[in-house]
Amino acid sequence: MQYIGKIKPKKLNKSDTIGIIAPAGAVRDYSTIERAQKYFKQKGYKVKISKGLYESKRYLAGDDELRASELMKFFADDEVKAVICARGGYGTYRILDKLDYEVIAQNPKIFIGYSDITALHLAISEKSNMVTYHGPLALSDFGGENIDEYTEKVFWDIVEEKTDLPYVYENTENYFNIKTGKAEGELFAGNLTVLCGLLGTDYFPDLTNKIIILEDIAEPLYKIDRMLTQLKLAGVIQNAKGLLFANFTDMAGFENENDKINAITEVIIELFGELTIPIGYGFSASHSLKKATLAVGAEYTFISGESICVLQLNKN
Numbered sequence: 558m559q560y561i562g563k564i565k566p567k568k569l570n571k572s573d574t575i576g577i578i579a580p581a582g583a584v585r586d587y588s589t590i591e592r593a594q595k596y597f598k599q600k601g602y603k604v605k606i607s608k609g610l611y612e613s614k615r616y617l618a619g620d621d622e623l624r625a626s627e628l629m630k631f632f633a634d635d636e637v638k639a640v641i642c643a644r645g646g647y648g649t650y651r652i653l654d655k656l657d658y659e660v661i662a663q664n665p666k667i668f669i670g671y672s673d674i675t676a677l678h679l680a681i682s683e684k685s686n687m688v689t690y691h692g693p694l695a696l697s698d699f700g701g702e703n704i705d706e707y708t709e710k711v712f713w714d715i716v717e718e719k720t721d722l723p724y725v726y727e728n729t730e731n732y733f734n735i736k737t738g739k740a741e742g743e744l745f746a747g748n749l750t751v752l753c754g755l756l757g758t759d760y761f762p763d764l765t766n767k768i769i770i771l772e773d774i775a776e777p778l779y780k781i782d783r784m785l786t787q788l789k790l791a792g793v794i795q796n797a798k799g800l801l802f803a804n805f806t807d808m809a810g811f812e813n814e815n816d817k818i819n820a821i822t823e824v825i826i827e828l829f830g831e832l833t834i835p836i837g838y839g840f841s842a843s844h845s846l847k848k849a850t851l852a853v854g855a856e857y858t859f860i861s862g863e864s865i866c867v868l869q870l871n872k873n
Contacts, residue, residue, distance in 0.1 A: 563743075563854045564687040566639075566665045568718040571601035573638040576631040577695045578607040579618035581673045582646020587611070589700030590643075596699045600713075607631065610643055617648045624648065625655035628677075632664045639716065641695040645672030649751075653677075653760055658684035667716055670694055672774070672844065675747035678853050680760045682745075690715065691746040691770075691842065692850030705846045715850040715870075723858070724870040726849050731804075731814075731839050732866045733822050738835030740799035741871070744857040746770035746842060753784045756791055765796040768859045770851065772803035772843035777810055782824050789828050799859040800829060800836045801866070803843035835861035840868065 569575075575597050577590075584590065594604045607627040612619030631640045653676060662685040669690040670677070678689045692715070693699065693708050707727065714720055745762060749771045755761045773781065788794050802825065811817035822838050829836060841847045852870060860867035 562686070563682070564662060564665045564685070565855070566667045566688065569602070569639055569667060569716045572603065574603040574605055574636045576605045576607065576634070576637040576640045577610065577643055578627055578631055578640055579609040579612075579643040580624045580628050580652060580677060581618065581642070581648035582616055582644055583613040583618045584610050584643055584696060586696075589696040593643075593695045593700035596704070605631070605634075605637060616646065617651075618643070621648075621651045621655060625652040628652070629657055629660060632661050632666065635664075637666065639667035639669065642670030642674045642677075643696045644694050645670065645674055645697070647673055649673050649676040650754065653680045656680065661685040662687060669716075669850070671772075671842075671848070672748050673751060675751040676755060676760065678747055679752070679755060679762055682854050683760055683762055688852050688854040690850055691853050693848055698848075705848070707841070707847045712850045715852065722870060722872040726868045726870075727841075728865055728867065731818070732864060733818055733838040734861050734863050734865070735822060735825055735838060736830070736832065736834065736836035737862055738799070738833070739858070739860045740768055740835050741856065741858045742766050742768045742798035744768050744770065744851060744853060744855055746851045746853055747772075749773040749781065749784050750776065753787055756787065756793070761793075764793050766798050768799040768801065768857050769794070769797050770801045770803060770840060770842055773805050774844040775807040775809065776805065778808060778820055778824065781805060781808075781821065782828075785824065785828050794829065795832065797832075797834060799834050799861070800832070801840050801859060801861070801868070802838040803840045804838075804845055806844045835859055837861040837866050840866055
């Protein structure tokens with residue numbers, strides 16, 4: 558099945574097998590593994606666990622060869638219908654050149670994660686031409702004590718295709734409209750730091766005519782400014798169709814949320830205010846509890862207006 562030229566994985570059906578893998582940071586709390594397994598089994602799914610979830614090398618979930626081979630094993634496994642990353646952290650950069658992207662393309666399946674997993678979204682999109690899903694993590698989100706209702710609903714809506722397309726994501730709270738407009742195009746969503754780290758590599762995407770969603774956590778304003786300026790100077794943003802920022806969480810130096818929003822939107826306006834595309838801040842796809850599951854590489858519509866954000870996953 559194709560989606561604007563990209564391979565679209567099949568939806569999940571009850572009794573399918575979900576694989577949980579750790580391609581990045583080491584798992585520190587093993588109780589989250591048990592809770593995540595229990596959660597997915599209660600939803601009617603079988604679960605396979607990567608042995609990397611119990612491995613640790615410095616800050617990594619085992620050495621590079623193990624993490625790469627476990628990911629490839631899950632993609633080659635006909636029984637596994639979805640691969641959900643356990644957590645982010647750091648480490649996916651180190652396995653990009655160790656993956657067989659032809660095997661991934663020949664075995665399309667739902668692949669989900671965010672934060673450091675952005676590197677894998679980029680690589681798989683570029684090298685395997687497959688739609689992936691920027692969304693919740695198996696342990697961080699589904700293995701926690703409490704699961705956010707919105708995060709859970711949108712996740713299952715998307716991976717089980719429970720509603721007909723077009724699918725409209727809920728308007729976000731505290732949305733800040735920077736540039737009014739409407740755009741249609743292929744979606745890219747990911748972590749700002751990880752995206753910048755891949756500039757100049759074979760894994761950096763062509764962002765021309767894309768709707769771009771960016772998020773990050775625990776970065777001070779000057780670092781966000783520097784990274785956005787880097788993207789501007791590299792000339793990779795100017796031909797985008799739309800620019801939508803998720804909430805930059807845990808930003809150092811701001812105790813008041815409104816002060817933080819005012820500061821970050823001021824920087825965005827200074828850098829990208831001359832662009833004639835819709836631009837907004839505050840979409841729920843970040844490290845916050847409430848997060849949307851987004852089909853990276855699929856066709857979306859983005860409308861930014863006064864205090865309103867419409868993001869819509871379009872039909873094939």
